[in-house]
Amino acid sequence: xxxxxxxxxxxxxxxxxxxxxxxxxxxxxxxxxxxxxxxxxxxxxxxxxxxxxxxxxxxxxxxxxxxxxxxxxxxxxxxxxxxxxxxxxxxxxxxxxxxxxxxxxxxxxxxxxxxxxxxxxxxxxxxxxxxxxxxxxxxxxxxxxxxxxxxxxxxxxxxxxxxxxxxxxxxxx
Numbered sequence: 001x002x003x004x005x006x007x008x009x010x011x012x013x014x015x016x017x018x019x020x021x022x023x024x025x026x027x028x029x030x031x032x033x034x035x036x037x038x039x040x041x042x043x044x045x046x047x048x049x050x051x052x053x054x055x056x057x058x059x060x061x062x063x064x065x066x067x068x069x070x071x072x073x074x075x076x077x078x079x080x081x082x083x084x085x086x087x088x089x090x091x092x093x094x095x096x097x098x099x100x101x102x103x104x105x106x107x108x109x110x111x112x113x114x115x116x117x118x119x120x121x122x123x124x125x126x127x128x129x130x131x132x133x134x135x136x137x138x139x140x141x142x143x144x145x146x147x148x149x150x151x152x153x154x155x156x157x158x159x160x161x162x163x164x165x166x167x168x169x170x171x172x173x
Contacts, residue, residue, distance in 0.1 A: 017105040029065040038096040048101040053172045059165040062089035071161040090166040091134035111148040115167040120154040127152035
């Protein structure tokens with residue numbers, strides 16, 4: 001695990017994946033466009049479990065580069081623009097979890113499934129727009145291997161009052 005946290009052992013493709021992510025990460029406020037080191041799971045569960053060549057990621061909430069979590073309901077407490085950013089931050093957190101779990105992003109063969117959960121007011125139905133930011137990030141990072149199946153869901157409540165959460169299933173090489 002220490003090797004994964006230091007970045008040692010990255011292959012050429014991992015460098016390319018992270019290079020493609022760099023402008024998006026910089027836009028979101030991550031220093032030097034680098035993936036953050038995620039905080040470990042808070043509870044009696046783990047962030048990721050690998051079964052064969054499939055990596056299952058627990059839901060990850062939107063964590064800012066300063067470590068704060070984005071909270072609030074869309075669109076009355078959190079604007080659409082801020083909610084789009086929150087989903088992207090949750091996506092970044094999942095990418096960082098993949099890197100910790102398997103050592104580097106070049107181990108990803110394909111993003112299989114994405115579930116985007118958003119805390120919304122009753123009747124809110126613009127979930128596709130919010131999910132698109134994470135989907136676009138995955139395609140930017142992995143090309144065609146980043147195209148995935150997806151579900152976007154609205155919830156009246158999420159843990160800790162989070163604005164969004166992202167779940168992911170990944171096939172590894």
